[in-house]
Amino acid sequence: MVRAESMWHxxxxxxxxxxxxxxxxxxxxxxxxxxxxxxxxxxxxxxxxYLQLDGAWLSRRCAELARQGFDGLVRxxxxxxxxxxxxxxxxxxxxxxxxxx
Numbered sequence: 001m002v003r004a005e006s007m008w009h010x011x012x013x014x015x016x017x018x019x020x021x022x023x024x025x026x027x028x029x030x031x032x033x034x035x036x037x038x039x040x041x042x043x044x045x046x047x048x049x050y051l052q053l054d055g056a057w058l059s060r061r062c063a064e065l066a067r068q069g070f071d072g073l074v075r076x077x078x079x080x081x082x083x084x085x086x087x088x089x090x091x092x093x094x095x096x097x098x099x100x101x
Contacts, residue, residue: 034050035050040096041096041098055098058098059097062089063090063091063093063094064094066087066090066091066094070086
């Protein structure tokens with residue numbers, strides 16, 4: 001939802017047409033994944049390819065960002081947000097040598 005009053009909208013349904021639509025969308029996404037690979041390094045390499053980034057550069061840059069930290073780079077406007085997740089993700093990506101799939 002764009003500009004919704006709440007962040008999440010949760011609902012349930014047993015209506016067959018709605019369930020069929022979700023099944024079709026889920027099946028399409030699974031069949032056309034841009035990051036399908038059996039290993040973490042392979043998935044990251046596919047992700048880098050999809051973004052047209054050099055995998056080695058991505059890994060190196062994420063490691064640099066993780067070492068430096070996000071404190072001076074990003075300041076969330078809300079006290080409910082933190083950069084710990086982004087730092088953890090950069091740490092993980094920085095530890096994986098991204099090569100060819």
